[in-house]
Amino acid sequence: MGSLPVSDMTTKFDGIAVLLTSLKTTTLTTTVKARRGWANWGCSTCIQRRKSPWLSTSLYATLLILIIYQMFVLGRIHIGIVNSIDPPLESDAGSAHSNPVTVPNVLLVGAQKAGTTAVASWLFSAHKFCKAQTFDNEPRWYDKEVHFFNNHNKRFERGAEFYARRFAHCDMSDMVMDATPNYATHAIRIGNFYRQLPPNLHSNQSTASSHEGRLQSLKVMMILREPVSRELSKYNHMKDNEVNGGDTWGVALTFNRSFDEYINAELLNQTKTRISRSGQCVGALCFSLYSELLKQWFEIINRDQMLLLSYQELKSDPTTFMERIEKFLGLPPHKANATLKSSNVKSFAGKSSLPSCWSRDKLADIFQPFNKELYALLEQRPGPPMEQRPFPEFQIAECNN
Numbered sequence: 001m002g003s004l005p006v007s008d009m010t011t012k013f014d015g016i017a018v019l020l021t022s023l024k025t026t027t028l029t030t031t032v033k034a035r036r037g038w039a040n041w042g043c044s045t046c047i048q049r050r051k052s053p054w055l056s057t058s059l060y061a062t063l064l065i066l067i068i069y070q071m072f073v074l075g076r077i078h079i080g081i082v083n084s085i086d087p088p089l090e091s092d093a094g095s096a097h098s099n100p101v102t103v104p105n106v107l108l109v110g111a112q113k114a115g116t117t118a119v120a121s122w123l124f125s126a127h128k129f130c131k132a133q134t135f136d137n138e139p140r141w142y143d144k145e146v147h148f149f150n151n152h153n154k155r156f157e158r159g160a161e162f163y164a165r166r167f168a169h170c171d172m173s174d175m176v177m178d179a180t181p182n183y184a185t186h187a188i189r190i191g192n193f194y195r196q197l198p199p200n201l202h203s204n205q206s207t208a209s210s211h212e213g214r215l216q217s218l219k220v221m222m223i224l225r226e227p228v229s230r231e232l233s234k235y236n237h238m239k240d241n242e243v244n245g246g247d248t249w250g251v252a253l254t255f256n257r258s259f260d261e262y263i264n265a266e267l268l269n270q271t272k273t274r275i276s277r278s279g280q281c282v283g284a285l286c287f288s289l290y291s292e293l294l295k296q297w298f299e300i301i302n303r304d305q306m307l308l309l310s311y312q313e314l315k316s317d318p319t320t321f322m323e324r325i326e327k328f329l330g331l332p333p334h335k336a337n338a339t340l341k342s343s344n345v346k347s348f349a350g351k352s353s354l355p356s357c358w359s360r361d362k363l364a365d366i367f368q369p370f371n372k373e374l375y376a377l378l379e380q381r382p383g384p385p386m387e388q389r390p391f392p393e394f395q396i397a398e399c400n401n
């Protein structure tokens with residue numbers, strides 16, 4: 001299959017809607033940051049807007065001309081407009097799938113370090129969810145996390161069939177899942193992808209044939225963990241990888257770099273996190289700014305398609321936590337005494353089990369307004385009936401003096 005022109009009018013208007021949503025989100029986001037004194041948070045458009053309102057008007061006008069050019073001259077809108085690194089959905093060279101193959105109908109999109117490995121293992125084993133197959137030199141854990149939408153090693157650029165090939169054996173399965181925690185920041189791209197699925201790629205359980213219908217049959221889950229302890233867990237993960245060999249996710253750690261030093265350089269440094277032109281949060285802090293991420297998800301999919309779960313509940317009452325997932329996905333109830341086995345627990349000499357009080361307080365100051373915004377957002381936009389409401393507020397992380 002060659003490249004996929006997205007030429008029908010529905011998709012053109014979808015593309016515009018997503019673009020406008022992105023612009024609105026960027027504006028909203030920058031306004032929020034300015035209100036919070038975050039106007040210089042690596043966001044060049046905020047600075048431009050303050051200096052010259054004319055500049056932002058001309059920016060919008062230029063974008064409008066670009067949209068019209070794409071619609072009527074090139075005859076197609078594709079997600080490359082929304083996010084400059086997004087290519088059209090192209091197939092891998094040399095592959096020719098004539099039979100329908102499938103892509104996931106369940107995504108566990110994070111949060112990173114919030115128990116996603118434990119939940120995915122349970123769904124793959126107890127509920128027989130179909131997981132990705134891995135090829136060539138791909139790491140073993142790519143069966144849980146395909147790292148497609150986050151474009152890891154340019155995987156997204158290889159197109160829809162590259163992704164679908166990993167799930168080709170799942171054609172007869174009702175539940176097909178990709179549990180890549182990095183997807184939390186890629187709502188817009190994922191929405192576009194499912195809207196634009198070519199006819200020979202279908203997501204299971206999708207009865208609707210329209211583009212919108214394919215997106216609407218997608219179920220998304222995200223576990224939210226108190227962000228300071230999430231950041232500490234991520235630091236420990238990177239440090240473990242560094243010590244035992246593995247990916248440090250592009251962050252240069254040195255074995256002796258403490259959590260205090262790490263957050264000072266990577267998280268408190270405001271130039272390392274920014275909102276992109278397409279409204280996407282880019283950088284080190286993004287994965288903990290849940291309100292920013294969820295605003296995008298709620299623009300892309302219906303609220304009842306997304307189940308938000310609490311890591312606190314995963315720890316304190318796993319049975320209820322698992323029941324929520326089963327109800328959301330329409331699964332039979334798990335057997336009595338089924339447990340969520342601990343997975344992906346790092347233990348190595350030098351692991352930091354608690355943040356210093358200095359780090360905790362510095363990070364908590366950053367996260368607090370976003371957490372508040374999250375609780376308010378979830379009240380305004382209630383989820384499916386099995387979701388906790390009100391959503392439990394995070395308990396502040398303990399610290400070491």
Ligand SMILES: Nc1ncnc2c1ncn2[C@@H]1O[C@H](COP(=O)(O)OS(=O)(=O)O)[C@@H](OP(=O)(O)O)[C@H]1O
Nearest residue numbers: 112113114115116117118233340341342343344345
């Ligand atoms: N069953 C169970 N109950 C409670 N907590 C659990 C469980 N299983 C895993 N964990 C903890 O989850 C953290 C790892 O999360 P992820 O698997 O999502 O990490 S990853 O993003 O996929 O790397 C990691 O947290 P930290 O120990 O704080 O680093 C795991 O210990």
